[in-house]
Amino acid sequence: MADPTQPGNGRDDTHEKEPMTGIELVAVVLSVLWLVAAAAFFLLIDSGAGGGTGLFRFVMTMLAIFMPVAMIWIAAMSARTTRVMREESRRLQAAIDAIRKAYVTQARQSDQGSGDQSVSKKLEEIAAAQRKTETALATFSTVRQAAPAITRVSAPLQHPASSDEQGALPLGTSAEDMTPPLATADFIRALNFPENPQDKAGFDALRRALKDRPTAQLVRAAQDILTLMSQDGIYMDDLRPDLARPELWRRFAAGERGRELAALGGIRDRSSLALTAARMKNDTIFRDAAHHFLRLFDRMIARFAETADDGELTELSNTRTARAFMLLGRVAGTFD
Numbered sequence: 065m066a067d068p069t070q071p072g073n074g075r076d077d078t079h080e081k082e083p084m085t086g087i088e089l090v091a092v093v094l095s096v097l098w099l100v101a102a103a104a105f106f107l108l109i110d111s112g113a114g115g116g117t118g119l120f121r122f123v124m125t126m127l128a129i130f131m132p133v134a135m136i137w138i139a140a141m142s143a144r145t146t147r148v149m150r151e152e153s154r155r156l157q158a159a160i161d162a163i164r165k166a167y168v169t170q171a172r173q174s175d176q177g178s179g180d181q182s183v184s185k186k187l188e189e190i191a192a193a194q195r196k197t198e199t200a201l202a203t204f205s206t207v208r209q210a211a212p213a214i215t216r217v218s219a220p221l222q223h224p225a226s227s228d229e230q231g232a233l234p235l236g237t238s239a240e241d242m243t244p245p246l247a248t249a250d251f252i253r254a255l256n257f258p259e260n261p262q263d264k265a266g267f268d269a270l271r272r273a274l275k276d277r278p279t280a281q282l283v284r285a286a287q288d289i290l291t292l293m294s295q296d297g298i299y300m301d302d303l304r305p306d307l308a309r310p311e312l313w314r315r316f317a318a319g320e321r322g323r324e325l326a327a328l329g330g331i332r333d334r335s336s337l338a339l340t341a342a343r344m345k346n347d348t349i350f351r352d353a354a355h356h357f358l359r360l361f362d363r364m365i366a367r368f369a370e371t372a373d374d375g376e377l378t379e380l381s382n383t384r385t386a387r388a389f390m391l392l393g394r395v396a397g398t399f400d
Contacts, residue, residue, distance in 0.1 A: 087147075091140035095133045102129040246276045248376055251368075254283055256383035257290075282364050285357040286385040289392070292350050296339045300384040303391070305330035307381055310374035317369035321398070329394035331387065340395045354392045361389045 254273030258266030274280045290300065308327040316325050331337065343350045369377065380386055393399055 087140050087143045091136050094136045098132050252380050255385040282360045285360050288353050289357045289388055298336045300387040303331055303333055303387050305387055305390050310377040313377045314369050317365045326399045329390050329399045331391045340391055344395055358392055
């Protein structure tokens with residue numbers, strides 16, 4: 065059977081041609097109208113007197129008649145070519161999308177066997193890391209053991225107390241009242257949390273801080289909010305805040321608020337601010353934990369600023385807990 069696309073098959077070629085479109089119809093109509101108008105002009109209207117039968121007049125007449133027709137068909141063919149190119153472009157894009165989809169499907173099927181093994185390995189690594197994290201959290205979250213047998217009153221004594229004096233302690237004296245005050249260095253180190261599971265000094269400071277009830281409340285609130293922010297990939301070690309002057313912290317501790325203290329919100333990381341703002345808006349648990357943490361930090365800084373020097377205030381402002389306060393304070397409008 066002859067190929068209908070080969071030359072010589074005129075009848076089959078005719079069937080293969082596309083039907084006339086609206087563009088060709090418009091071109092035909094315009095051409096006919098122009099020819100009729102030109103014929104009426106040159107044949108029915110007297111052109112005037114004198115020597116108008118020369119070659120030049122004939123050439124000008126032909127140009128005036130057929131030049132517009134040629135322009136009409138050039139425009140029609142350009143429009144048709146543009147339409148065909150757009151259709152070809154759409155078909156080509158569809159073919160490329162189909163090839164891409166087939167390639168992705170094939171790649172997934174070929175990698176499925178090795179992918180299962182890699183996923184299992186990743187899950188094991190995550191589980192191991194989680195066990196280490198839980199161990200570390202359990203270590204610095206452990207409450208202190210029972211109070212020692214030897215107790216003392218809140219004021220330190222200059223000599224050991226006798227058994228009679230110990231028996232004379234008033235009823236209702238709590239274990240917190242009998243523990244020594246928390247050292248400033250331990251307090252600051254506890255608010256920064258241990259650097260890693262091998263940070264023995266950090267864990268020791270944290271255990272001592274958890275014996276102080278107000279500090280323990282703040283530490284646990286900070287631990288909760290840091291854990292929630294880590295779910296969005298926000299880690300305090302990744303933030304580099306602009307540290308404010310100690311006098312600004314003292315003014316804040318004294319109760320002053322407003323844009324004059326905006327430098328305290330030294331976190332400038334836009335992605336962390338945007339993620340935290342969205343979480344504050346959409347997550348009730350996160351919002352409650354954040355406001356609870358901010359209240360406890362306000363109380364702490366008011367007490368701490370009374371006795372701390374400028375160096376200790378600067379050191380406190382560089383802890384992970386203070387960075388969380390800067391980030392949440394900016395989002396919550398504390399410094400507005």
